[in-house]
Every structure is written in structure tokens, then in C-alpha cells.
């Protein structure tokens with residue numbers, strides 16, 4: 001067998017001390033990725049898709065968003081303005097005086113909704129402009145011309161008040177991009193020029209139908225949609241935002257594709273809460289963001305505060321949830337525990353303590369083996385130099401196997417149960 005070269009660990013891509021790098025070779029895509037940022041809709045799509053938040057909860061969520069992305073990584077957060085509670089929450093968020101995430105409104109394209117933005121003294125709002133014929137015909141029973149005339153009338157009024165709008169082209173992945181979307185965007189951009197006020201374009205993949213591959217044609221291909229709009233309108237990349245849903249499990253891939261192909265803003269929610277199968281999880285995109293742009297504008301350690309906040313609010317985070325689930329950096333497999341023991345780099349994509357402030361750990365079952373016992377002893381009791389062949393480790397492990405065999409137990413041992421077993425074989429621990 002002839003093997004070539006030295007061993008390779010690809011440290012430039014997998015630095016371990018920080019998140020894996022997200023590199024692309026194509027120059028245009030690289031430029032696109034240099035401009036990306038996150039935006040948030042936890043208080044809008046998250047609230048509407050999970051449950052109503054109290055004012056206090058809105059503040060806590062905003063504080064966490066500011067902790068994660070207050071250096072610019074999270075550019076904005078959308079808010080409802082419909083109820084007294086919504087409006088009071090907005091006042092409280094504005095009172096923080098933070099530059100990022102900027103508090104922006106979310107309204108339908110009606111004069112009465114626009115008045116809410118004016119009254120709240122917000123200078124930017126998302127404005128819902130459903131764009132597919134499914135919505136125009138079946139929801140509004142209107143023609144394209146009728147629907148667009150109404151949208152443009154309210155958009156013009158907002159712009160004449162100096163309010164920046166994010167035109168939310170709902171159901172973009174079932175829309176006629178060349179026949180309806182692009183002519184409509186061009187009209188919006190003319191109004192933007194007339195009033196010298198920005199119009200941004202939000203692209204909601206409302207039913208999660210989008211596909212992330214450049215070979216997929218309109219209207220399902222996310223790269224195709226973004227490229228078509230950009231090339232025909234010249235709208236700056238910073239003014240294009242993608243808002244995905246996870247109905248087909250592709251939301252993160254679609255958001256990454258959107259970033260790569262020229263939508264600078266990725267609109268997410270904390271833990272992906274949102275309508276039906278939810279939105280794009282902000283914490284996951286924050287890690288990809290760091291892999292692309294580094295950590296100057298994003299505080300990944302703040303992500304570790306997510307479970308406590310949301311579990312207090314009543315959300316049960318599944319233990320296998322990436323990054324912040326209880327099991328995210330916990331191994332139950334003996335082979336993995338053995339690998340971790342030899343070198344944590346074997347079974348960890350990065351050092352979770354350095355990146356997120358979260359330790360890696362083991363859960364003890366008969367399948368986690370003697371190595372897991374050693375890791376447990378090291379983590380919980382500070383035994384840094386004990387071997388998996390140490391007779392005390394063997395005895396603890398045998399007792400664990402017996403316990404599962406005799407009682408038919410299926411759940412891993414808790415730390416306190418483990419401690420009780422360890423005490424029997426490590427007399428010094430009893431004291």
C-alpha cells in the first residue's frame with residue numbers, strides 16, 4: 001500500500017478552539033458571504049407560532065438577543081404593534097437605547113397598520129405584501145394589479161413619512177418571479193428613489209418549500225430566486241432578507257444558500273420557534289455566522305443562556321437539540337467516550353467550553369463503557385489521572401452493568417446515582 005504525505009488535521013478549517021470555518025472557493029460567493037448578518041423575528045413569528053409573551057418575557061428575550069448580537073451580528077428584531085401589551089413592550093425595548101438589534105415594526109399593508117408604526121415612532125417596518133397567486137387569488141380574491149396597487153399605495157405613504165420598509169413578499173417560493181415579483185420590486189424601488197428612503201425586500205419561504213441548490217429552477221430554488229431579483233433590479237445585497245420555514249427540514253440549508261447567493265440578512269428566531277415546523281434557529285445560524293465572519297460581532301457564549309430562559313417560559317427543549325440541548329455535547333456511546341478520553345478532538349467538532357461556555361460530558365449507561373466512568377470521575381470529582389483499567393473503575397462499571405441487567409432500567413444514571421455507586425468503591429469520596 002502506498003500512502004502519500006503526512007497526517008492532516010485541517011486545522012485551518014477545524015481550529016477546535018473556535019467554530020469550524022465555512023470557506024467557499026468561488027470569488028462572488030465569498031464576497032456575498034463577507035456582507036452577511038442576522039436579523040431576528042422571535043417576538044413576531046416566534047410569538048405568533050408558539051405562545052403569547054408577557055412584556056417581561058419580551059424584555060428578557062431582547063436582552064438575550066442584545067447579548068448575542070448587540071455588537072452588530074443581529075441587526076434588527078421585528079415586533080407586533082397590535083395590542084396594548086405589544087405597544088408597551090415596544091416602548092420598553094426602545095428604552096434600552098441599543099443600536100442593535102434595532103426594533104422594527106411588523107404590519108400588513110394597510111393604512112391603519114401603518115398608523116401604528118407612525119404612532120410608535122418607529123422608522124422602519126416590515127410590511128406584508130403576499131406575492132404568490134395562491135395568496136392573491138385565494139386569500140384576497142383579487143387580481144395581481146389590484147393587490148399590488150394597494151401595497152404600493154401604503155408603501156408610498158410609509159416612505160413619504162420617511163419610514164424604511166421591508167416589503168415582505170410572502171410565499172415567494174410559489175410566486176411568479178419574472179411575471180410578478182420583479183416588476184413589483186422595480187415599482188417599489190422607484191418609490192424608494194422618489195422618497196429617498198430605503199426599500200428592503202424580505203423573501204419569506206412561507207411553507208418551507210425552498211431548496212438550497214443552485215441547480216433548482218424558479219420558484220423553488222432559493223439561489224435562483226435571489227439571483228434573479230438581484231440581477232434584474234440591482235438592489236443592494238444588504239437590502240435582501242431571507243425568512244425560511246422548516247416544514248421540510250431544510251431551513252438552515254436554505255438560509256445558508258440565501259447568504260451565499262446574495263441575501264445578506266438571515267431572519268431567524270431563537271430555538272427556531274415559529275409557525276408550524278418553525279423558523280430558522282438563530283443560535284445555529286450564529287455559529288455558522290462565526291464560521292464565516294469570525295466572532296467580532298457575535299457573542300456565542302451568550303447562547304448558553306438560551307435553555308434556562310426558554311425552559312422557564314415552559315418550552316421543553318429536546319435533549320438532542322443542536323448546540324444547546326442537554327445532549328448536544330454529552331456522549332453515551334462507549335466508543336465515543338473512549339475517543340474523548342484519548343483526545344476530546346476525536347469526537348467533538350469544537351471545544352464547547354471555549355466556544356459556548358458549555359462543558360462536554362458523558363451519560364452513564366452500560367453502553368458508555370469504562371471510559372465514560374473515567375470522564376465522569378474527572379468531571380465531577382477531579383480524578384485527572386485515573387485509568388480505565390483501575391480496579392475501582394472496573395468495579396464501578398460492573399456495578400452499573402449489573403444494575404441495568406437486574407432492574408431492567410433504561411434511563412442513564414443521574415449524577416447523584418452515580419455518586420452513590422462511586423462512593424462504594426472510592427472510600428475517600430464518602431467523607
Ligand SMILES: CC(C)C(=O)C(=O)O
Nearest residue numbers: 168170171204205206
Ligand atoms: C406571515 C408571513 C409573512 C411569514 O412569516 C411567512 O411568510 O413566513
